[in-house]
Amino acid sequence: MEFRLRPARDHGLPAEERLRSLSRERGLGGLLLGSAWRMALRGYLAAFHRLEVTGREHLPPPPFVLIANHCSHLDALTLSAVLRGEAARRAHALAAGDTFFGSALSSAFAAYAINALPVWRKRTRSGELATLRERLVEDRLVYILFPEGTRARDGAMAPFQPGIGVLVAGTQVPVVPCFLEGCHAAWPPQRRWRRTAATPWPGRWPAPARSRPRRGWRRSLARACATAPRAWAAPPSAVWRRRRKA
Amino acid sequence: MIRQDAFAHPVTVGIVAATAAVLAAAAAVIGAMALGGRGSPELRRELWLRLGSWCLLLPLMMGPVLLGREWVVGAVTLLGLACLREFDRATGLFREPLVAGLVVLGILAANFAALDHWYGFFVALWPLTVGVIVVGTIPRDRPQGYVQRTALGIFAYMLFGAGLAHLSYMANEPGYRPILLMLLTTVALSDVAAFTFGKLIGGPKLLPATSPNKSVSGALGALAVTTLLVAALSSAIFAGTPMARPHWLILLGILVGIGAQAGDLMLSSIKRDIGIKDMGTILPGHGGVLDRFNSLLLVAPASFHFIGYFVGFGLDQPVRLITGG
Numbered sequence: 001m002e003f004r005l006r007p008a009r010d011h012g013l014p015a016e017e018r019l020r021s022l023s024r025e026r027g028l029g030g031l032l033l034g035s036a037w038r039m040a041l042r043g044y045l046a047a048f049h050r051l052e053v054t055g056r057e058h059l060p061p062p063p064f065v066l067i068a069n070h071c072s073h074l075d076a077l078t079l080s081a082v083l084r085g086e087a088a089r090r091a092h093a094l095a096a097g098d099t100f101f102g103s104a105l106s107s108a109f110a111a112y113a114i115n116a117l118p119v120w121r122k123r124t125r126s127g128e129l130a131t132l133r134e135r136l137v138e139d140r141l142v143y144i145l146f147p148e149g150t151r152a153r154d155g156a157m158a159p160f161q162p163g164i165g166v167l168v169a170g171t172q173v174p175v176v177p178c179f180l181e182g183c184h185a186a187w188p189p190q191r192r193w194r195r196t197a198a199t200p201w202p203g204r205w206p207a208p209a210r211s212r213p214r215r216g217w218r219r220s221l222a223r224a225c226a227t228a229p230r231a232w233a234a235p236p237s238a239v240w241r242r243r244r245k246a
Numbered sequence: 247m248i249r250q251d252a253f254a255h256p257v258t259v260g261i262v263a264a265t266a267a268v269l270a271a272a273a274a275v276i277g278a279m280a281l282g283g284r285g286s287p288e289l290r291r292e293l294w295l296r297l298g299s300w301c302l303l304l305p306l307m308m309g310p311v312l313l314g315r316e317w318v319v320g321a322v323t324l325l326g327l328a329c330l331r332e333f334d335r336a337t338g339l340f341r342e343p344l345v346a347g348l349v350v351l352g353i354l355a356a357n358f359a360a361l362d363h364w365y366g367f368f369v370a371l372w373p374l375t376v377g378v379i380v381v382g383t384i385p386r387d388r389p390q391g392y393v394q395r396t397a398l399g400i401f402a403y404m405l406f407g408a409g410l411a412h413l414s415y416m417a418n419e420p421g422y423r424p425i426l427l428m429l430l431t432t433v434a435l436s437d438v439a440a441f442t443f444g445k446l447i448g449g450p451k452l453l454p455a456t457s458p459n460k461s462v463s464g465a466l467g468a469l470a471v472t473t474l475l476v477a478a479l480s481s482a483i484f485a486g487t488p489m490a491r492p493h494w495l496i497l498l499g500i501l502v503g504i505g506a507q508a509g510d511l512m513l514s515s516i517k518r519d520i521g522i523k524d525m526g527t528i529l530p531g532h533g534g535v536l537d538r539f540n541s542l543l544l545v546a547p548a549s550f551h552f553i554g555y556f557v558g559f560g561l562d563q564p565v566r567l568i569t570g571g
Contacts, residue, residue, distance in 0.1 A: 002390045002391050003338070003341075003342070003390070003391025003394040003395050004338055004391075005337055005338055005394065005519070005520060006338045006520075007335060007336045007337070007338065007520055007521075007522055008335040008336075008338070008340065011335055011336060011522060012522065012523075012524065012527060013527070014527055015527075015528075025335075025340070025341075026340075027331060027334055027335060027340040027346070028334070028340060028343050028346045028347055028350065029331070031343050089343075
């Protein structure tokens with residue numbers, strides 16, 4: 001990437017405001033903290049959840065949007081921990097602002113440990129999505145996103161929200177679906193910890209708006225993105241039958 | 247290593263007492279303005295903010311000097327890293343973590359050499375660190391932007407590592423306290439004098455495209471005040487040494503005065519080039535750490551080598567305290 005004499009996007013923001021800013025960029029200290037956090041997290045996930053990852057080799061170079069089914073707070077931690085190299089350094093989890101950025105302390109944790117960017121449910125403005133999209137392309141970022149919008153309380157995958165379409169509209173950024181298994185059982189306080197596995201799916205979906213947007217394209221894209229994780233969520237025999245039919 | 251009492255030298259006592267008195271007087275003046283309703287509320291708020299920042303900064307600046315050699319080295323290291331962070335984020339060098347990391351290592355190494363009292367290593371670090379920065383990113387096989395990121399890395403190391411670390415090395419002289427306090431306070435006073443003379447006298451601008459608020463009268467007034475003050479304090483500090491000649495003392499004053507303003511203008515040039523007003527937001531009323539300490543960047547090496555030419559620093563003290571040899 002060519003060097004540009006350009007200040008940080010969040011330059012001039014007061015410290016607390018910077019933590020909650022969608023323009024936040026990490027420096028050397030943030031990178032080191034993030035790396036240390038990911039290492040610790042990987043160790044924890046491997047030791048206590050016997051985390052297994054398959055298909056990591058299918059991940060494209062940044063930028064891309066990594067989406068997955070969402071049923072636990074472990075989901076974002078797991079996905080951010082399994083990324084490697086440049087993708088890991090450029091990864092931002094898009095996290096619920098009201099949950100993770102409510103106080104200065106939680107904001108600092110979300111910003112420095114998981115490098116999260118806040119998305120404010122039901123009050124996200126189009127300008128904020130445009131900022132996210134601009135950064136995704138220009139800064140070659142990786143977004144970790146859960147298109148269901150919230151954790152599925154019963155563990156079953158809910159329909160994807162159409163916001164994912166707005167995020168990649170007009171770009172060539174691939175959307176990489178991934179299926180997480182075991183997180184729902186692992187997180188609830190009443191249940192015992194158990195195995196968690198993250199399985200990136202090799203398919204990619206190009207941006208929908210390269211051609212002229214049609215009515216309902218956002219929902220179409222959301223449905224397309226949901227196909228792979230839903231297929232993985234089904235029993236293996238069902239997936240196999242579907243593939244043979246195809 | 248010989249250690250002297252914190253207040254062994256009368257100049258140390260005088261500078262600390264005068265600083266406390268100036269802060270108290272400033273608080274009294276701003277308080278009187280508030281009581282008398284003089285000046286706009288915004289102006290008074292700005293003055294309180296600046297005074298508050300000074301009340302925090304001055305103990306942070308003077309405290310390590312009074313506490314001892316190791317504290318000075320620690321404080322200068324932190325200052326260098328804080329300046330680097332702001333510089334990184336203003337110029338975009340932080341997007342090159344490898345270069346930024348090498349500069350961090352250079353800053354740590356330069357201050358370690360000062361702590362170890364190893365002048366040979368201290369001097370060798372200039373070319374060595376530059377060499378490491380120049381070579382460091384080549385294995386990544388990414389020539390795009392090589393000149394820019396390497397040049398910025400070297401620039402940052404020279405200013406915040408090699409340059410500032412001269413302050414650390416000065417602390418190897420048993421009688422370092424009055425020298426460091428003189429430099430810290432006169433450099434800070436140079437900024438205040440430039441602002442005051444510029445407001446009182448006005449006149450043509452010094453370099454309007456670089457720094458629109460600086461006037462020729464402010465620059466000359468600051469130079470005169472700094473020169474006289476440094477010469478006066480130096481005559482007491484360096485009494486009985488080969489440097490205690492009026493022309494050398496005045497020359498040191500001119501060096502500090504010009505160095506302080508040149509450092510300020512250098513940072514203004516960087517800011518104008520990038521298109522930002524301040525380097526940071528951490529000090530209310532001042533901006534960033536670099537906005538406050540820019541005047542020290544060039545003064546530190548210049549005064550070190552000037553004073554070193556006549557009297558040296560820690561010449562009769564044990565060397566390589568940590569590494570041995």
